[in-house]
Amino acid sequence: MTDKKETPTIIIDDKPEQKQFENLKEKLRYQQAVRENSRKIDHKQVRLNIQTDALPSKTFFIMNALAAIIAAYGLLSDSTAVVIGAMLVAMMLGPISGISLALIDSRWILFRTALQTLVLGILMIYGIGFLLGILYPNISITNEILARTHPNSLDLMIALAGGAAGAFASVSPRLSVAVVGVAVATALVPPLVASGILLSRAEFRLSANAFLLTFTNIIAIQVSSAMVLWIAGFRRGSNEEVSSKYLEFIKRNGVSLVILLTLAIYLSFNLFYTVHNELYKSKITDQLSQTLNNETNIIDTVEFDPHPNFTLARVFIRGVTPPSTQQIDELNRTLDADRNGHPTYVQIRFIPIQILQTQPTKIVPLNPITTEQPTIKILKQQDPS
Numbered sequence: 001m002t003d004k005k006e007t008p009t010i011i012i013d014d015k016p017e018q019k020q021f022e023n024l025k026e027k028l029r030y031q032q033a034v035r036e037n038s039r040k041i042d043h044k045q046v047r048l049n050i051q052t053d054a055l056p057s058k059t060f061f062i063m064n065a066l067a068a069i070i071a072a073y074g075l076l077s078d079s080t081a082v083v084i085g086a087m088l089v090a091m092m093l094g095p096i097s098g099i100s101l102a103l104i105d106s107r108w109i110l111f112r113t114a115l116q117t118l119v120l121g122i123l124m125i126y127g128i129g130f131l132l133g134i135l136y137p138n139i140s141i142t143n144e145i146l147a148r149t150h151p152n153s154l155d156l157m158i159a160l161a162g163g164a165a166g167a168f169a170s171v172s173p174r175l176s177v178a179v180v181g182v183a184v185a186t187a188l189v190p191p192l193v194a195s196g197i198l199l200s201r202a203e204f205r206l207s208a209n210a211f212l213l214t215f216t217n218i219i220a221i222q223v224s225s226a227m228v229l230w231i232a233g234f235r236r237g238s239n240e241e242v243s244s245k246y247l248e249f250i251k252r253n254g255v256s257l258v259i260l261l262t263l264a265i266y267l268s269f270n271l272f273y274t275v276h277n278e279l280y281k282s283k284i285t286d287q288l289s290q291t292l293n294n295e296t297n298i299i300d301t302v303e304f305d306p307h308p309n310f311t312l313a314r315v316f317i318r319g320v321t322p323p324s325t326q327q328i329d330e331l332n333r334t335l336d337a338d339r340n341g342h343p344t345y346v347q348i349r350f351i352p353i354q355i356l357q358t359q360p361t362k363i364v365p366l367n368p369i370t371t372e373q374p375t376i377k378i379l380k381q382q383d384p385s
Contacts, residue, residue: 041171041232047101050170053091054098054114063091064121064189068128071193076132078142083190092121092188093166096218100167100226103252105236118218125189126211129196137201145198148191149206151213152271156220156264159187163221167228187217216263223256276339283336284313284344291331292348296320300351311338314347322350 053060067090074082098114101107195210230249250257285302292299297319305312313335317323328346335344 043234046171047105047234050094050097050101051110053094054110054117056113056117056120060091060094060117060121061124063089064125065128067091067189068125068193069132071190072129072132072197075142075144075190075194075197076136076139078144080144083144087189090189092118093221095121096163096221097167097170097225100222100229101234103256104226104230104234104249106252107236122192122214125192126196129193130200131196132193133197133200141198141201141203141206144190145194145210146206148194148213149198149209150270150274151209151216151267152274153264153267154271155187155213156216156260156267159217159220160224162187162217163224164228166221167225171229171232171234187221188214191217216267219256219260219263223253223260226253226256273339280336280339287335288313288315288331288346291327292317292323294319296355297323306338307342310342311344312347313344314349316349316351318351318353320353320355322352323348 067086067088070086070089071083074080074086095114095118098110099118102111102114191210191213195207195214198207198210227249235248281302281304284304285299288302289299292315297317300316300318302316303314305314328348331346332343335346338344
């Protein structure tokens with residue numbers, strides 16, 4: 001006898017019947033996946049879910065309060081990542097979806113409940129932004145805050161797409177509405193908090209612009225959500241009303257559509273103004289650079305200060321030789337007019353610098369074009385001994 005253990009061996013008989021069996025199982029799996037993907041919408045359950053999310057619950061207020069606090073600190077610290085991260089706990093989509101469902105279903109009790117929840121949530125988030133703005137008065141207005149004070153038609157299109165995505169996720173049995181709700185809340189909570197912070201700094205115009213962005217997003221999300229729900233078959237009423245495809249939808253969402261159209265026109269003008277203004281600033285900056293930049297001088301920044309009858313281009317230059325008055329007069333005559341047709345004048349704020357080097361200028365040329373000698377200090381090499 002040998003002590004060697006025998007290893008069992010499995011022999012698979014690769015017969016044609018085995019391949020047919022495997023193919024049949026693969027077809028069954030595919031058909032199962034198709035059935036799972038084509039499950040019909042459970043209208044009753046979706047209505048229940050939307051109505052539940054529209055209630056003014058403790059969870060709604062706690063999560064949105066935390067989202068507002070995180071977003072406020074992200075805005076004050078000028079951190080995009082923190083602002084986006086705050087949206088992971090926000091729950092602002094629920095009451096807006098509730099308003100959309102109430103309008104297309106003609107359920108006025110649900111409408112009043114969802115509207116009350118939305119208004120209370122807005123007041124709470126706005127108040128948190130206002131209080132934190134008062135607590136930190138020495139922190140300057142950051143770029144993250146200013147980015148939400150220039151609403152235009154592009155923001156409107158983003159909100160329309162976000163609202164449609166949120167509504168589609170709420171009716172789809174295979175998608176999570178929480179994930180899409182994050183993207184929707186991103187368009188609501190940060191501008192609302194930014195408006196509160198700006199109001200605490202008495203920046204009334206900027207605060208109003210940020211709140212306008214929030215209001216625009218709410219209307220756009222509500223209209224696109226209602227459209228998706230209507231297409232998905234969420235409608236109640238008489239047979240004639242239910243069978244109507246477009247007229248009844250317009251009738252039930254008439255106020256929202258009028259507000260949306262008004263906002264679209266106004267925000268389109270805002271976008272046109274923003275693009276035109278940026279083109280004007282870019283062209284003036286290029287003209288200034290061609291004239292004032294040289295071997296020893298360079299433009300640091302250019303600020304534009306509009307006045308009733310002219311626009312002042314405040315130019316900060318670092319260099320050795322300040323520009324001459326003849327150059328400034330020439331720029332005042334040749335610079336393009338602003339968007340109102342008023343002249344553009346130049347104001348130079350020159351910051352002198354001193355060039356230090358260890359080699360003479362004939363080895364390291366600084367300004368071979370001009371004949372004027374800049375202020376240069378040549379340092380002597382220290383004796384190693």
